[in-house]
Each structure stands twice: as C-alpha cells, then as structure tokens.
Amino acid sequence: MNVCESDKLGYAFSTYGILRVDNILDADIVILNTCSVRAQAEQKAFSYLGRVEEFKQQKPNIKIVVIGCMAERLGLKIKQRFKDIDLVIGAKNADNIVFQIVSLCDVDDTKKQEQIDMPSDIVRYITIMKGCNNYCSYCVVPFVRGNEKSLDYRTIVDGCSLMVKNGAKEIMLLGQNVNSYQYENINFASLVEKVAAIKNLKRIRFMTNHPKDLNDDLINIMVREQKLCSHIHLPMQSASNKILKAMNRKYTYEHYLNLVDKLRTAISDISITTDIIVGFPGETDQDYKDTLNAIKTIRFGGLYVFKYSKRPNTKAFEMIDDVPIEEKKRRHAIVLEESNKISAEIVLKMLGSTQQVLVEKIENNIMETRTRNGRKVFVEGNKNYIGKQLNVNVKEVKKNLLFGDIV
Ligand code: SAH
Ligand code: SF4
Numbered sequence: 001m002n003v004c005e006s007d008k009l010g011y012a013f014s015t016y017g018i019l020r021v022d023n024i025l026d027a028d029i030v031i032l033n034t035c036s037v038r039a040q041a042e043q044k045a046f047s048y049l050g051r052v053e054e055f056k057q058q059k060p061n062i063k064i065v066v067i068g069c070m071a072e073r074l075g076l077k078i079k080q081r082f083k084d085i086d087l088v089i090g091a092k093n094a095d096n097i098v099f100q101i102v103s104l105c106d107v108d109d110t111k112k113q114e115q116i117d118m119p120s121d122i123v124r125y126i127t128i129m130k131g132c133n134n135y136c137s138y139c140v141v142p143f144v145r146g147n148e149k150s151l152d153y154r155t156i157v158d159g160c161s162l163m164v165k166n167g168a169k170e171i172m173l174l175g176q177n178v179n180s181y182q183y184e185n186i187n188f189a190s191l192v193e194k195v196a197a198i199k200n201l202k203r204i205r206f207m208t209n210h211p212k213d214l215n216d217d218l219i220n221i222m223v224r225e226q227k228l229c230s231h232i233h234l235p236m237q238s239a240s241n242k243i244l245k246a247m248n249r250k251y252t253y254e255h256y257l258n259l260v261d262k263l264r265t266a267i268s269d270i271s272i273t274t275d276i277i278v279g280f281p282g283e284t285d286q287d288y289k290d291t292l293n294a295i296k297t298i299r300f301g302g303l304y305v306f307k308y309s310k311r312p313n314t315k316a317f318e319m320i321d322d323v324p325i326e327e328k329k330r331r332h333a334i335v336l337e338e339s340n341k342i343s344a345e346i347v348l349k350m351l352g353s354t355q356q357v358l359v360e361k362i363e364n365n366i367m368e369t370r371t372r373n374g375r376k377v378f379v380e381g382n383k384n385y386i387g388k389q390l391n392v393n394v395k396e397v398k399k400n401l402l403f404g405d406i407v
Pocket of ligand 2: 134
C-alpha cells in the first residue's frame, strides 16, 4: 500500500518537475512515508529520521517531510522529538499532500503540467479503497486510516487505462479488504471485470482479501477471466478458533479451509499465500501448534509471519500481552522454517515445467519475469522482451530461485 502511495506521489511531483533520486545526497526534499502496523516499523522510521537530521546539519536547506500512518498517529509529537522536521502530514490529511509539500519548497508552479507521459513500470499498483471497518482487535489501521471508503470505479478504470497507455502490462488493485469494495452498484467482482476490459492490459492481481468476505463471484471471475493471475493473498492469522474470535476476524478455521478447497478446485495452479500472527494474547502452545499444523496441511505458496505487537487504541491493547518475547521469537522461527521448507518443495516441483511469464525488467541480459502464480523466474533475453508474456521452461532451481529458458 505504501509503495503504491509513494509511486503515486512520485508521479504527482513529476508534474511539477520534481523527480525522484536514488541517493539521499542528491535530494532537496526527503519524504518519509511511514507505517504504524507494528511497533518495529515505527522504531525503524525513528532511527531513519535521526540519520536524516544529521544529514540536514550538513545540508541545511533540505526539507524533511513525514507522511503516512505514523504521522497520523503521533502528529506533532514527531516534530517535538525531531526539531528539524519541516512538515508532518497524517494519512487522513493526505488529500492535498502534494500541494502542502510543494508550498514548502521553492517551486515554480506556473510550469506545472496537468498530465505527463512517463515511461511506466511494467507492473503498477492502484488503490481502489481507503481505510478499513473491520477492527481486527490487534490492528491500528482503522484508527490511522479511518473508515473504509471505496473509490469511484470510473476514476479507478481511468487511472488503470492511463497506466496501460504509459506502458503498464500488469496492475495490482489494492485495498485493506478488496472483497468488500462497493461503489454504487459495482462490487469488487464487477470492478475487476471493468479493469479486465482494458485493451493491452495483460495481467491483474489484487490484495488483500479477507476470508469473511471472499465470495463465489470473485472465484468465478478468476476462472473465467484469463487476465486474472492465479494467486491470492488470503491472510489466515491463526488456525485456532479461540484466537480468531479474540482477534475479531469473524471466520473460523473450518471456513478458511473450505475457501482453500474451493479456490484449489476452481483454479488448479493457484498459489495461496497468507499472513500469520504468533504470540497473540492468550495464544497457548496448543493454539500455536494448531496454526503450525494448518500451515503443514494447507501448504501455502508463501507466508508473512509476525510476532504480535501491542498497538495503541486497539481492543487487544487492553489484553494481557502474556506470551513472552522469547516464546514469540521461537514460534516465529519455527513457522518461518516450516514455510520455507514447504515453499522450497513447491518450487522444486516446478522444475521441468513450462510456465507463462511476464517479463518485468532486465539487467545484464538476465530478464526478471514472473509466473501467473507469482514466482520469479530469471531468463536470459534482451530488452525487446520487456512487457511481453512468454512461455519458459524451468531448467534450474537454486535456493528457491527459478531459472528458465524461452520455449
Ligand atoms: N488488511 C490486511 C492487512 C493489514 S496489516 C488484512 O486484513 O489482512 C498486514 C498484516 O500485519 C496483517 O495481516 C497482520 O498479520 C499483521 N499485523 C497487523 N497488526 C499487527 C500487530 N499488532 N502485531 C503483529 N502483526 C500485525
Ligand atoms: Fe487491520 Fe483487520 Fe482491517 Fe486488515 S482487515 S486492515 S487486519 S483491521
């Protein structure tokens, strides 16, 4: 989500002639787009701000701006701690963000262009909805991003068309719970159909899905619409019904398993990936083992595992954070090891198979491509292949990385 928003900002700034640089030493403005989901993300932002402040002492004219969820949550407290910050703009106050930042700098806005044609990345991201109404008991997002709001489907389709016109071949639709998208009479499945109708767009992905809202309409479209990739990110969080209830996730493990079965029956090559939290308050060794066993049963294509981190304002903040940090680390390490093992086995099975890939970029004649179910394959080639879909034969697997030849 933040990558998408930074990308969008980068585009908006370029209409003022303000361009991204790779090295902070070349920057006149540093914009830190922050996340609040876990305490660790905020600590990282703080330590980075410390380094940027030191940098400002050598280059006093540089402007420092903090945006995003941490800016929303802590607001002026950030400015009190880091005196050299010029501007803090919270996530809920982001509508005129470009104007606020441009006003801070010496920019000649008479030269602003309404729209510019930029060479685009092959894969682009677009936000289809903001905020969240689900109030999972551990999660700070509804507090820092506000209530769920679906964006006008016409704006989304126009945005996607412009990206495609500029060269994008794959678009990822983003929202905290895309399955509850609703604008007038358009639900998520109908939105996907509208985006799929865009000529020259080759692939569509979307995230994140919520197991309580994923429905048959979407599964049917995934079967019918070839542009939809065979990958779904479906956060499970835990396989213990007691913990799922305490997390306010509003589904059971049995419901989750049923979805997995439906998806796999409908789309045979689908890769299902997930998020897991270990060490939620009250998670016993048995609850954690239930999750570990579910991971072994379901065999996810990949997963993100997080150690529970207490977040202000949330329901779980009131609960006793009773799993000791050492135990959280142990559970985290075991889940990760199991997931890596399964992932390696899945990748090994792809050896010798033919896969349809999209060529995303190239470096030193090695193309970085991606299969429909989301695996990267490195293939020898040239820049004429960028943005094309090819069939490749997977000839080698090294440390979870796939290498192939054009068929
Ligand atoms: N809207 C998405 C994900 C949002 S945050 C969804 O519902 O799936 C991404 C992931 O961070 C979550 O899926 C969850 O696994 C993790 N997460 C969120 N809050 C957390 C917390 N307080 N501690 C640890 N992990 C957390
Ligand atoms: Fe957070 Fe739950 Fe909303 Fe995801 S669905 S953003 S985990 S409250």
